[in-house]
Amino acid sequence: MTDTRTDDLLARLAGRGESTDGTDPWTSIKSTVPQHEPTPPPARTKFAPTEAPPAADAAIESHLDNLCNRLSNLVGDKSAGKKPAEEPPRGESTFVPIEPTSFVEAGLTDSEVEALVLKYLLNRGTACGRELADQVKLPFKMVEELLRQMKQDQMV
Numbered sequence: 001m002t003d004t005r006t007d008d009l010l011a012r013l014a015g016r017g018e019s020t021d022g023t024d025p026w027t028s029i030k031s032t033v034p035q036h037e038p039t040p041p042p043a044r045t046k047f048a049p050t051e052a053p054p055a056a057d058a059a060i061e062s063h064l065d066n067l068c069n070r071l072s073n074l075v076g077d078k079s080a081g082k083k084p085a086e087e088p089p090r091g092e093s094t095f096v097p098i099e100p101t102s103f104v105e106a107g108l109t110d111s112e113v114e115a116l117v118l119k120y121l122l123n124r125g126t127a128c129g130r131e132l133a134d135q136v137k138l139p140f141k142m143v144e145e146l147l148r149q150m151k152q153d154q155m156v
Contacts, residue, residue: 099139106138113138113146114155121156 100106103113116136121127127135133143150156 100142101139103142106142110146110149113143114150117143117146117150118155 103110113136117132120132120135129144129147130140132147133140136143147156
């Protein structure tokens with residue numbers, strides 16, 4: 001069942017119906033500003049520098065700081081939330097191995113290091129000699145000699 005008021009309105013807007021008061025049918029349906037209830041002002045989210053946050057906000061801040069510290073530890077940023085490492089007391093020293101001067105001293109063969117360098121270059125694309133030495137954890141002098149030989153053999 002249809003509403004006759006709607007049918008009459010549609011007919012009047014289409015120009016086929018008759019307006020009872022002789023006015024333009026469009027003026028009878030013009031929009032008006034709705035009368036809404038006033039909205040409350042938005043809640044403050046930031047505190048003034050001299051104003052201390054409420055206790056609930058302080059608990060949230062503490063929780064967020066703990067989460068940030070956990071995330072930084074998972075990612076590998078050991079500096080966040082931790083004190084710097086203390087140096088060993090005088091008289092005690094940490095072990096530092098002697099740097100090898102040849103592949104034999106390192107217990108490696110030329111082909112093993114060459115394979116590591118080529119695999120790294122295959123995945124990386126390009127790299128300088130110092131980056132390669134840092135990647136294979138060998139002195140630059142040893143890697144440089146290997147790179148010169150590989151360049152002469154037209155491998156790199």
